C-alpha cells in the first residue's frame with residue numbers, strides 16, 4: 187500500500203481559504219488536489235504556496251483537447267513541479283501518447299500522469315444517455331486499458347471498479363478513486379461510493395476526499411483516524 191494515500195480535494199473558490207485550511211493540515215498525513223475552481227482563481231502561485239508548505243500537489247485539470255494542446259498543458263504542469271496530473275481517457279490514444287511523450291524530458295521529476303475513466307458522479311443511465319451502450323464497468327475497463335497502452339501510470343475511477351481493474355491491469359497500475367465516504371456519511375452528488383477501508387481492500391492506491399474532510403470540525407483527527415484504519419488492514 188502506498189504511504190500517504192489520502193488526497194484532500196481543495197475545492198475552494200478563494201486561494202486564501204484553501205491556504206487557511208491547509209495551514210491546519212499535516213503534510214505528512216495527506217497530499218492535496220487542486221482542481222479547476224481553485225486553479226482558475228489561484229493559478230501557479232497557489233500551487234507554489236502549497237509546495238512551500240511541503241504538500242504534494244495533484245493538479246486535477248482533466249485535460250481533454252487535441253493532442254498538441256494537451257501535450258503542452260501537461261508539460262506546463264511538469265514545469266510547475268506537481269506530483270500528479272490528469273487527462274481524460276476519452277480523449278483517445280493519440281492524445282494520451284502525446285501527453286506521455288511531453289513528459290519524457292522531465293525524467294524522474296515528471297508528474298505521475300493518469301487518465302480519468304468515467305466520472306464517479308455518472309450512473310449507468312447517465313452514461314447510456316451520452317451514447318455509450320456497454321455496461322459502465324466494461325467501459326471503465328476499456329478506457330483504463332487504453333490509458334495503460336498509451337503508457338500512462340494509472341487512472342481515476344470509482345473504487346467500485348477497482349477490483350476489476352487491479353486484476354486486469356496488474357499491481358503497478360495506479361488507481362486513484364474519488365467518491366470515498368467514511369461509513370454513515372453523506373454521498374452528496376457522488377453515485378459510486380465506497381468507504382476508505384473498502385477501497386483500499388479493493389486495491390486502490392490513492393483515495394480522493396473533499397467534502398467529508400473539509401466539512402469536518404477536526405480534519406486532522408479524521409485524517410489520522412482514516413490513516414490508522416488503512417494501516418491496520420494493509421499491515
Ligand SMILES: O=C(O)c1cc(=O)[nH]c(=O)n1[C@@H]1O[C@H](COP(=O)(O)O)[C@@H](O)[C@H]1O
Pocket residue numbers: 195197221246248272302304305306307342343364365366374376394395396397398
Ligand atoms: O478527477 C477527480 O479528482 C474526480 C474524478 C471523478 O470521477 N470524480 C470526482 O469526484 N473527482 C474529484 O474528486 C473530488 C471529490 O470531492 P468530494 O465529493 O467532496 O469528496 C472533487 O474534487 C472532484 O472534482
